[in-house]
Amino acid sequence: MNQKYYIETYGCQMNVYDSELVASLLQKSGYVETDQIHDADAIFLNTCSIREKAEETVQNRLSNFHHLKRKNPKVIIGVLGCMAQNLKDDLLESKPFVDVILGPDSYRKLPEFIHNRKTQMDHLADTRLSKFEVYEDMFPTRKEGVNAWISIMRGCDKFCTFCIVPFTRGRERSRTIESIVHETEQAVREGFIEITLLGQNVNSFRNPDGGDFPDLLEAVAAVPGVQRIRYTSPHPCDIDDKLLNVMLNHDNICNHIHLPLQAGSDRILKRMNRTYTQKEFLNLVDKIRMILPDCSITTDIIVGFPGETEDEFKETLKVVWSVRFDSAFMFKYSPRPGTKAVEFNDHVPEEEKQQRLERLIALQKSMTLIAIQKQIGKSMKVIVEKESKKSRDQWSGRTDGNTWVIFNKSGEKIKDIVDIKITDARGVSLFGERIQMEVTV
Numbered sequence: 001m002n003q004k005y006y007i008e009t010y011g012c013q014m015n016v017y018d019s020e021l022v023a024s025l026l027q028k029s030g031y032v033e034t035d036q037i038h039d040a041d042a043i044f045l046n047t048c049s050i051r052e053k054a055e056e057t058v059q060n061r062l063s064n065f066h067h068l069k070r071k072n073p074k075v076i077i078g079v080l081g082c083m084a085q086n087l088k089d090d091l092l093e094s095k096p097f098v099d100v101i102l103g104p105d106s107y108r109k110l111p112e113f114i115h116n117r118k119t120q121m122d123h124l125a126d127t128r129l130s131k132f133e134v135y136e137d138m139f140p141t142r143k144e145g146v147n148a149w150i151s152i153m154r155g156c157d158k159f160c161t162f163c164i165v166p167f168t169r170g171r172e173r174s175r176t177i178e179s180i181v182h183e184t185e186q187a188v189r190e191g192f193i194e195i196t197l198l199g200q201n202v203n204s205f206r207n208p209d210g211g212d213f214p215d216l217l218e219a220v221a222a223v224p225g226v227q228r229i230r231y232t233s234p235h236p237c238d239i240d241d242k243l244l245n246v247m248l249n250h251d252n253i254c255n256h257i258h259l260p261l262q263a264g265s266d267r268i269l270k271r272m273n274r275t276y277t278q279k280e281f282l283n284l285v286d287k288i289r290m291i292l293p294d295c296s297i298t299t300d301i302i303v304g305f306p307g308e309t310e311d312e313f314k315e316t317l318k319v320v321w322s323v324r325f326d327s328a329f330m331f332k333y334s335p336r337p338g339t340k341a342v343e344f345n346d347h348v349p350e351e352e353k354q355q356r357l358e359r360l361i362a363l364q365k366s367m368t369l370i371a372i373q374k375q376i377g378k379s380m381k382v383i384v385e386k387e388s389k390k391s392r393d394q395w396s397g398r399t400d401g402n403t404w405v406i407f408n409k410s411g412e413k414i415k416d417i418v419d420i421k422i423t424d425a426r427g428v429s430l431f432g433e434r435i436q437m438e439v440t441v
């Protein structure tokens, strides 16, 4: 009988993609997936180190696995991803029941490690980072759905001073346009109609055979059957006219840019090593809106970075107020051991960070509401994605700009693209009615 694996994924979309790669490796070795942890012969956690809280969540989850191991000493427990990279020694010491530890560049070793672990007592760990590994020849096993994630580059060379990613995921390296197009074609054959190109710094993509990120976008946009293309996350300093014009010229590239601001004050941006000023960021937003007037812009913001004063925090509020982001992920700064920012000696007290976060969230909430209320009365193309959580009689789907729309069912099925007239906007969602196309004979 086939052995069974169970996998839990934490953190970003890149981890979702990596778990799909791991699934394909395991299936090639004869494993089948189970969603019942107690049935599994091998259990994996694909982990995240971006903030302390993410690590704590995984540490707590792992502590429960102690019992699983006691019940079934043969079960293999593996820690994959950023925490494996970051906390290998700590894990080996504090969680001795963990059998296998593999960093983000070592997944190819998984089948061999599982096999060896069955015959030897030692833990097996590989967290070497590679300058080259992009898993070019491996195709992920995806769960059914509308959207397929495709990783196009790995690693980050930007070294923002708060960020652990350059340490857990290593140097930037890109796949070839050819292999990404090939993977896109395969995803379309499997029934996916939306592609999201992923990278820690997605627009730093450089085709090893020549060509940049806009060239890649054009190549993916030309694949028949791709209805929508998204990408995440870009760095503002790598967004240029060429990219914006490619977005303008292709209907299937979504009118949405996730543009991480991080902070509004020039001094803090410099301390963060973000390489742009507030003015440059605002000019970029103006340029995006000039070339792509309907483009939605979302962002990431950190409050309470070391040394951030009340006035400097107000600069962040000022940018949020003037840009009117469609939505934002907002975080309290979390010190990451090994990064440059932990060495600053003027850390902001926890209560202050919490208070700033609440003020920022309140402001952004009203900005989001303004942004979505502007959509009332418009007609939008929506891809039917899933049943609404609130009612079995309603669908949820996303617009081109990545906003969720709820509407009554009337014979559609998942993946249909329908025209919806927006009638209301509440919280972070739009509500609408299907526009029934008149058929002229």
Ligand code: 5AD
Binding pocket: 050, 051, 162, 163, 164, 260, 262, 300, 301, 302, 331, 332, 333, 334, 335, 336
């Ligand atoms: N503390 C808080 N937020 C962080 N991010 C990255 N590192 C940290 C940190 N140490 C946020 C940034 C980034 C997003 C993915 O996570 O806003 O864009």
Ligand code: SF4
Binding pocket: 156, 157, 158, 159, 160, 163, 164, 165, 166, 200, 201, 235
């Ligand atoms: Fe982290 Fe900055 Fe790289 Fe993004 S660009 S992954 S925030 S170091």
